[in-house]
Amino acid sequence: MNKQLTTQKNIDATQLALKKTLDIICGKWRLYIIYQLGTEARRYGELRRMIPDVSEKVLIQELKALVSLGVIEKKAFNEVPPRVEYSLTAKGQKVLPTLLDLTSIGETFLEP
């Protein structure tokens, strides 16, 4: 594989990984939802109380997006009344430390 081809392949791989990262991170509430879940399983109602500024519609939409991205999982318990819990998947747990580190970027740029 000549050098130019390998460099182009590396660029494509990095661009692909970056695009997937941005899918997960970008969105006003996505990171914040992940932070509030952390290592716990949370019910929908708990998340609503923990993030009072987000609308019901947006919270449901962002939870669906994070489930489809494989970052969180949704478990429904066969109880009366029905119970639904959200928690990070194994991959979600794996990237949590890197995600938690992200506030340090914002903090650096908020410093005078």
Next chain:
Amino acid sequence: MNKQLTTQKNIDATQLALKKTLDIICGKWRLYIIYQLGTEARRYGELRRMIPDVSEKVLIQELKALVSLGVIEKKAFNEVPPRVEYSLTAKGQKVLPTLLDLTSIGETFLEP
């Protein structure tokens, strides 16, 4: 400061830091421009060649946004023809390792 007030204050500080982080990171090409600069100073033409898929208009717009966010700086040299170089600011350099780590998130979710 009672516990509830401090927790609310922590939430606000985290949300603020996250918002600033997302301002810097989110945008199809922002992270990619930062990666291509890395620890080097690059001319506009170099960046255009390094990121062939971005349009001229978008590249100029994203460079302007990154300058106004304080992530990169633009230096104009009084030469004929005029020379303009972009490079990461001190704060940009400080967060570069955390930014470079971001691809690991996408890579994790691209794994089968």
